[in-house]
Amino acid sequence: NAGVTQTPKxxxxxIGQSMTLQCTQDMNHNYMYWYRQxxxxxxKLIYYSVGAGITDKGEVPNGYNVxxxxxxxxxxxxxxxxxxQTSVYFCASKGTSNTGELFFGEGSRLTVL
Amino acid sequence: xxxxTQSQPEMSVQEAETVTLSCTYDTSESNYxxxxxxxxxxxxxxxxxRQEAYKQQNAxxxxxxxxxxxAAKSFSLKISDSQLxxxxxxxxxxxxxxxxxxxxxFGTGTRLQVTL
Numbered sequence: 001n002a003g004v005t006q007t008p009k010x011x012x013x014x015i016g017q018s019m020t021l022q023c024t025q026d027m028n029h030n031y032m033y034w035y036r037q038x039x040x041x042x043x044k045l046i047y048y049s050v051g052a053g054i055t056d057k058g059e060v061p062n063g064y065n066v067x068x069x070x071x072x073x074x075x076x077x078x079x080x081x082x083x084x085q086t087s088v089y090f091c092a093s094k095g096t097s098n099t100g101e102l103f104f105g106e107g108s109r110l111t112v113l
Numbered sequence: 114x115x116x117x118t119q120s121q122p123e124m125s126v127q128e129a130e131t132v133t134l135s136c137t138y139d140t141s142e143s144n145y146x147x148x149x150x151x152x153x154x155x156x157x158x159x160x161x162x163r164q165e166a167y168k169q170q171n172a173x174x175x176x177x178x179x180x181x182x183x184a185a186k187s188f189s190l191k192i193s194d195s196q197l198x199x200x201x202x203x204x205x206x207x208x209x210x211x212x213x214x215x216x217x218x219f220g221t222g223t224r225l226q227v228t229l
Contacts, residue, residue, distance in 0.1 A: 031215055042117075042204055042219035043158075050214060058216065090158065094215060100146040100165075100208050102217055104158035 002026050006091050006105035013081040013112045021076040021108050023091030031094040032074040033058075033102065034066065036087040043090060049074055081112045115140045115207050119220035126195045127228055133180075134190045134223045136205030142166075144210050147181065147188045148217070152202040161203070164188065192225075200227045 004025045013019055025032065030051045035043035035058075045058030049068040063085055065077040074093075078085060088109050092102040116139045126132035138147070149161040164172045164181050171179050176196075180189045192199055205220040 033216070035219075040222075042119075042221045043217075044219075045216055048214060048216060056214070088156065092158075092217075100148070100163065100210070100215065101160055102158075107156045 004091055004093050004103050004105040006089075006108050008108060009106065010109050011111070013078075013110065015081060015083065015112060017081050018077070018079050019081065019110075021078070021089055021091070021110075023074045023076065023105060024072050025074075025091075025093040025103070026072065027093060027095060027103065028071060029093035029095045029103070030071070032068065033092045033094075034064070034074070034076045035090045035092065036060065037090060037107075038087050046076065046089075078110075083112050086110060086112045115142075115145075115209075115218045117205050117207050117218055117220035119205055119223050121223045122221075123224045123226070125226045125228060126192075128195055128197060130195055131191060131193045132195055132225065134192075134203050134205075134225065136188045136190070136220060138186050138188065138205070138207050140186070140207065142209055146208040146210060147179075148206040148208070149177070149179070149188075149190045150204045150206060150219075151199075152204065152222075153198075153200070158204075162190065195227045197227050197229075199225060201225060 007022045033048045034046040047066040049055045091105040145166045147164045151159045176193045202222045207218045
């Protein structure tokens with residue numbers, strides 16, 4: 001079972017470059033999320049989506065954009081990369097069951113130099 | 114807004130011993146979910162245990178159990194018979210129940226080292 005798949009797993013960017021982190025899930029989940037994890041810290045919510053065509057800001061949205069054109073895909077766009085965006089990025093999804101469990105991808109380590 | 118506090122940045126336990134990780138949270142909600150996630154060096158986020166606030170009985174999953182004190186807003190994780198494979202970061206997390214945006218709020222984590 002694929003679950004939540006993120007690409008790429010590692011990427012180095014130069015300051016000012018742009019890139020898109022891809023996330024796809026095959027569980028037909030309505031809810032999808034992007035978190036970032038800075039060294040030694042917990043995860044902070046960047047953006048989330050409750051369904052195709054609907055997105056909203058989380059705790060730390062500045063410098064990022066998202067779109068949700070399909071149920072499966074939730075890409076995260078970094079515009080004009082800055083060193084402060086060096087982090088590990090996690091995509092997650094959740095279905096409508098009452099367990100509340102989020103299913104996470106394996107993470108994408110991004111370094112901005 | 115909800116906050117989750119883990120006051121123990123690092124802990125160490127010997128193999129086969131028991132360890133308890135602390136977590137407190139702040140919310141005005143009466144119904145919610147609480148979770149403990151494990152993050153080993155592989156970086157993968159793994160659900161360890163979950164607790165629904167309306168259930169008074171503490172959740173248990175094999176060697177993992179919680180002590181949920183709703184009035185005190187406390188949610189500690191007990192690991193019994195610790196194993197080397199339990200070495201990881203452990204995150205406490207809070208979620209408002211489904212039907213809302215169901216966003217997960219994390220604490221800053223406790224790094225657990227299991228030693229021989």
